[in-house]
Amino acid sequence: YPEVGGDLVRVVVSEQEIRDKLADLAAQIDRDYAGKEILLVGVLKGAAMVMSDLMRHLRSDVSMDWMAVSSYGAGTQSSGVVRILKDLDADISGRHVLVVEDIIDSGLTLSWLMETLERRQPASLEIATLLRKPDAVKVDIDVRYLGFDIPNEFVVGYGLDYAERYRQLPFVAVLAPHVYGG
Template sequence: MATTRDLTETAPPATDETITCQGERFRLYLTDEAIQSRLQEIGTAISEEYEGRTPILVSVLNGAFMVTADLMRYITIDCEIDFMKLSSYGDEKVSSGNVTELKRIDANLQGRDVIVIEDIVDTGLSMQFILKKMQAHNPASLRTVTLLHKPTSNDTDVTLDYVGFDIPDLFVIGYGLDYGQIARNLPHIYILDEE
């Protein structure tokens, strides 16, 4: 029997088939096991591509912090990390279309191998903004990782080098992804249940 949990209740981390967040119903879409398996594959590919080099990972806050932490564990070569923070959603389910930089990169990226890590790419506006900012630093190379990609809602011509999963154009929460800052702590990813 499927169970449903309301995230406003005090309870252990979700393993339920469905959950309620901000009054809306979400169903389990990707388990932690599936996420970890895919991140391990990406980590192996990065380790092979950058063997003999020390890439710097640029994690986009807040959503990509969990992806980045787990992905780094699967990268077997030396690497560094820095963070930038953007805002394009606020507390809404749909991007505002306006990207604002809230925290800049601290590291010197000139001549470095840079890998930008995002939790999700949907419209592509945030990634386009990030890549333009990164190019201005004159890196030796620039690659992208996103755990989730919504190909049907991508409005920009952005190259994604490593994609975890292509997903439908529905709102997702969990594993760093939030709905009004709630649900980032869920170990699995849930997708809006339209039924």
């Protein structure tokens, strides 16, 4: 199992901090959307953990849908060129859409996604993200519900992967450079 001192350098956001923050954000969401139905839209695969933990705190009337997009062509840098691999099942026109993400890094994925969803004329469109890296952001994104701003380091866990690994960690941690040859 990945541990601090092994594959991991240090914990950036603990399991308890995540749980408390998601409870806070859910309470805000319940207040803001009082009397409305919310369509939660998760971005596969990273958002899986946030989606499931956030939604179990919500008291509002919610549905869940998913999109899969590919933004990283061959390279490791986000290109901003995004392709839909799996579209939403739901028609979002006239609906209150809340996009759920694990992290905003460059912001390119979400910036493209928000434009794409906006064109489908939802009644409202907002973002909830657990993490954001302010020092990596290339495009400004209006985030309504933010968990934590974190340093610009390679982090994994709680849905975030390196080569599809480490998503299962219940916390967010910095990956040791020896793992990715850094």
